[in-house]
Amino acid sequence: MNSAMFIQHLLNSLTLGSLYALIAIGYTMVYGILRLINFAHSEIFMLGAYFVFWGVTLFSLPWPLAMLLSVVFTAGLGILVDRVAYRPLRDAPRISALISAIGVSFFLQNVAIVFFQAIPRAVYRPAWLENPIILGEVRLLPLTLFVPALSLLLMLGLVYVVYRTKTGLGMRAISKDIETSYLMGVPVNRIIAITFGIGSALAAASGIMWALRYPQLQPIMGGIPGFKAFIAAVFGGIGSIQGAVIGGLVLGFIEIMTVAFFPDLAGYRDAFAFILLIAILLYKPTGLLGARQEDKV
Amino acid sequence: MLKVQDLHVWYGGIHALKGVSLEVPRGRIVTLIGANGAGKSSTLRAIAGLIRNKKGVITYKDRDLTRLDPVGVVKSGIVMSPEGRRIFPHLSVFENLQLGAYSRSDADGIARDVEWVYELFPRLRERREQKGGTLSGGEQQMLAVGRALMSAPEVVMLDEPSLGLAPLLVRDVFEIIKVINERGMTVLLVEQNAFAALKIAHYAYVLETGGVALHGPGKDLLRDERVCRAYLGG
Structure with a gap:
């Protein structure tokens, strides 16, 4: 393998890793606050992708506008899911919300099958994403640069919200102690809704870029990326945003490099993520950056 | 005046408060004393809006608070600092104070009140960039009180x-x-x-098994024989 190829693989793993990271952030933020694994997150990712192609093909919207609308729409959908399926269970045992999440996941998947049909659909990429960029010996799809760049921008925006705004302060407070935050006048339900909105917007962004990168849409497309992003979140330490980003990038790197260096193992690429999950759960259940999580009383 | 009339609270099937009535006149210190499980905390939590399963009437300045959520209660001028201090260990002292002011949007007023809290507790000013979790127990209590004061309350519980x-x-x-x-x-x-x-309170209520057993000025209860036997170890 020469260095040009290596750089190409590196950029590919950065692309894939960013996509995982964007989804993983949503898992980790919701878990950080509600101790809930939002299984419907994969479907939010899938719907974000569908909405764009709906906008482009059905309403002939220009790409950037369709993307923006899809992200906004998906964020609203995430908020709706919280309002309908999780908020009524806030005081119920945690397992109830988890089961509700599984229910929402199946529900959205089946709604997608009804509306969009189960057959996979090809995605036609806009022309400005088709022409390869040539840098010396490295040939790149524009997406290979576009995805990490946009992801980085979104993550910086997220860091700004979480660490520099009042809403972010509220998020950090309720992730530690919901009741006391409430007593101090933090509108807990609104902050949770915003958290779902942000997580869903990032998942939509990831879903859209995923569909451009692997140009196919189907209602079950959220499953595997969603699971892997969840593993990334666990690997990084669930509840930690930085952890989710690192976890996503590491997972992307492992996946691309294993296939690059051991082409014979390509068929097992999905298995590595799950082996990683089992290994973390056995040896470091709190993940890279996760703090030991005392159960809240 | 904060007024509680015939307050009942249930936890699951347990009838924890059985008709508590009390009055907290403006500008006074009123204390609730009693054994563990007598219903002191439940009374505060019910006033603060944390407990939904309740019956009775809670009014402040003749406004009904009974159905408000904690955010509404804070906005009407009543704040509760919970048992065990419950400061946010991962947030700085300054951020803890900012969080106490979450219900407000008057930036100037908030900045003034931060200064006021620092003046009240100089130790907090020294440690304003430190994480809450690194403070000593006494400092954490100062922070908990300061954080409650940041909502610019009229009544502090x-x-x-x-x-x-x-x-x-x-x-x-x-x-x-x-x-x-x-x-x-x-x-x-x-x-x-x-x-x-009792020494600092203008008025006191003694709670027993979910109800008010007796009440009176703090100084009087200090001399009351029943109170002495039950709570003052004499």
């Missing part, structure tokens, strides 16, 4: 502020309560340290 503190710090806590009362705030204090609480 304190749940067991002296619990778990060294005796010298306990004295400081009661000093602080007197100071914030002198600055014009009404205080509703729940304490297991009945002696100290």
Whole structure:
């Protein structure tokens, strides 16, 4: 393998890793606050992708506008899911919300099958994403640069919200102690809704870029990326945003490099993520950056 | 005046408060004393809006608070500092104080009140960039009180502020309560340290098994034979 190829693989793993990271952030933020694994997150990712192609093909919207609308729409959908399926269970045992999440996941998947049909659909990429960029010996799809760049921008925006705004302060407070935050006048339900909105917007962004990168849409497309992003979140330490980003990038790197260096193992690429999950759960259940999580009383 | 009439609270099937009535006049320190499980904390939590499963009427300045959520209660001028201090260990002292002001949007007023809290507790100013979790127990209690004050309340409810503190710090806590009362705030204090609480309180209620057993001015209860036997160890 020469260095040009290596750089190409590196950029590919950065692309894939960013996509995982964007989804993983949503898992980790919701878990950080509600101790809930939002299984419907994969479907939010899938719907974000569908909405764009709906906008482009059905309403002939220009790409950037369709993307923006899809992200906004998906964020609203995430908020709706919280309002309908999780908020009524806030005081119920945690397992109830988890089961509700599984229910929402199946529900959205089946709604997608009804509306969009189960057959996979090809995605036609806009022309400005088709022409390869040539840098010396490295040939790149524009997406290979576009995805990490946009992801980085979104993550910086997220860091700004979480660490520099009042809403972010509220998020950090309720992730530690919901009741006391409430007593101090933090509108807990609104902050949770915003958290779902942000997580869903990032998942939509990831879903859209995923569909451009692997140009196919189907209602079950959220499953595997969603699971892997969840593993990334666990690997990084669930509840930690930085952890989710690192976890996503590491997972992307492992996946691309294993296939690059051991082409014979390509068929097992999905298995590595799950082996990683089992290994973390056995040896470091709190993940890279996760703090030991005392159960809240 | 904060007024509670015939307050009942249920936890699951357990009838925890069985008709508590009390009045907290403006500018006063009123204390609730009683044994563990008598319903002191439940009374505060119900007033603060944390408990939904309740019956009775809670009014403040003739406004009905009974159905408000905690955010609504804070906005109407009543704040509760919970038992065990419950400061945010991963946020800085300054951020803890900012969080206390979450219901407000007057940036100038908030900045002024941060200064006021620092003036009240100089230790907090020294440690303003430190994480709350690194403070000592006494400093955490100061922070918990300061954080509650940041909502610019008229009534401050304190749940067991002296619990778990060294005796010298306990004295400081009661000093602080007197100071914030002198600055014009009404205080509703729940304490297991009945002696100290009765000494500073203008009025006191003794709770027993979910109801008011007796009430009267703090000084009178200090001399009351039943109170002495049950709560003051004499």
